[in-house]
Amino acid sequence: MSLIRELYLGVSVMEKLAIGQALQRQGHPKRAMQAYLDGLAQVQQSAGDEAAYWLAIADLEHEAEQFTTALSLHQRALSLARCEKQQCAARLGLAADLWVLGEQSTALALQQKALTFDGLHEDPVLLEESARLYRLQQQWRPALQQLRSAAALNDGDGIVLHLAILQTYLQLDTNEGLADAVMLAKQSLESSHLHHQESLLLALAQCCERLANYSEAVQFYQAALSVQTTQKATKKTPRRLLGVELKLQQTISGIEIELLRHSNAQQIEQVRRLESATYRDALTGLHNLRYLQARWDELLTCHSLCLIHMGVDQSTHLRDVMGDEVANDSALRIANVLRRCCPEEGVLVAANNNEFRLVLLKTSVSxxxxxxxxxxxxxxxxxxxxxPEALTLSVGCTAFKEGDKADVLQLRADLALYLAMRKGAGAIVWEGEA
Incomplete structure (x- = not known):
């Protein structure tokens, strides 16, 4: 380990990525994460290739079953990808995350896009990621084929890879090539990390049973039990690895904050659209009667209010003679006048049939x-x-009286508007006037 550490301290940024990948294949996820985070910190300072590191960190999170976090990190990697290989890796990672999270249709679309990359079958990392997705989909034969290709390109290196091959064999009804797979997995046991050793021993035991090598199977089962005992006596995570975990959490938190901001912005926009559809008049953009209905309990707590109902005198004539377009345009022009003239603290709404209502608080009749x-x-x-004639607005008004309810107040204003429109174009009538 001292030699590896010395080499690690003097390597370039991209060599740290390779070291992290090697550690990951050997079953050392915490040490791999430390390498990735150190390399990421350097490339961020030099504006280097971040995507490769985000991909590696995201895959470690997926292996740790932190699928939502992995999804966020894979999305970031895809946005930063500099080449087709990185885009392929990000799509395979996203597809795996989405498949586990139940979004199978989206996952399949990403998988199909990733499989169009010509270099996939020449890259052991991409082959392993593709095989992982096939295993999630329980497509065992294509998964095994890609895992074996990845092992050949890796020259047999990779504890995690050997474990995946054996576990995939156990899902198939064929022993073709299984003996060779067991031999290679046995050779890798010496360098395996305690984290993966028990799983690898159990897989070896089950595969030996399949091959009728019962004495070896017993030895592997006993070795797995021994590892379990050792794991129970293992000390807590060293302080330096706790530091790595903290650094990772800080890095991921930054990404999640960005995503949360984006999500909040989307939610605000959705609320705005919902409010617009629910409480806004489609023609004028003013609030509608539903909005006024929702506000009445609050408005009635102010006992010095006036309610004004207004109607365009020419609305029926314009609609019958000139058509809906001209009538709507006229209503919109008057709405714009009202919007400009009415005080901000007033509640102005568009009602039916080219009518408008205005509630004014703490305002006198004058x-x-x-x-x-x-x-x-x-x-x-x-x-x-x-x-055909100039536009005019008839107005009916009423003031709040003690004990008034919203429906009573509106009925009085309606009656005043009715009397105003009978009186003549542009008339103004207060409720109670003769």
């Missing part, structure tokens, strides 16, 4: 009359040369 006169003057300035 102040309401001044506001209405301002609105009428602005409407009189509208260019109506293309219309």
């Amino acid at each position: 102040e309401v009359n001044v506001l209405i006169q301002t609105i009428q003057a602005e409407i009189a300035l509208l260019d109506c040369s293309q219309l």
Whole structure:
């Protein structure tokens, strides 16, 4: 280990990636993670190739069954990918994460895209990742084929790879090539890490049973029991490895914060669209009657309020003679006038049939009359040369009385508007006036 450490301290950034991959294949995930994180820190400082490190870290997280975290990291790797090989690796990783998380259709689409990369069958890492996805899909034969190809390219190196090959054989009904696989796996036992040793011993025992090598099978089962006893006596994670885990968590937290910000932005936009669809009038963009209904309990706590109902006098005539488009345009123009003139603290809504309602809080009758006169003057300035007659707005008003409920208040304002429209175009009537 001292020689490896000395070499590790003097290697280049990309060699640290290779060392991490070698450690990972040998069954040393914590040491592999340390190599990846050290290399990542360096490439971030030099604006180097981050994607390769994110891919490696994401795969370690997937192996640790942290699938949601792995998914986030694979997404980041794909966004930073600099070549087709990295894109292929990221898509295979994403497909594996999504398959486990139940998004099979999306996973299959990513898998098909990844398999179009010509260099996949010449790269042992990509072959292992592709085989992992086939194993998740319980497609054992193509998984075994790719695992064996990866082993050949790795010159037989890789504890995790040998374990995957044996476990895949146990899912098949053929022993063709199994004896060679067992031999290679036995050779790799000496360099295996305690983390994978028990699983490898158990797989060897089961494969020996398949081959009718019962004495060897017993030896492997006994060795697996011995490893279990050793693991129980193993000390806690060394402080230096706890530091690696903390560094990894800090790195992942940064990614998750970015994703959370993006997710929150999406949610805000969804809420905005929902609010628009629920509480906004499609034609004018003003709030609608549903919005006013939701606000009434709050508004009625202010006892000095006035309710104003307004109607476009020409609305029915324009719609019958000029058509919906002209009538809607006229309503929109008046809505724009109201939007400009009405105070921000007022509640302005678009009602049915080119009608509008306005709730004003803590406002006197005289102040309401001044506001209405301002609105009428602005409407009189509208260019109506293309219309049969100028646009006018009739107004019905009522003030809050002690004990008033929302429906009673609105009925009184409706009656005042009805009387105003009977009185003549542009008339203003307060409830109770003769």
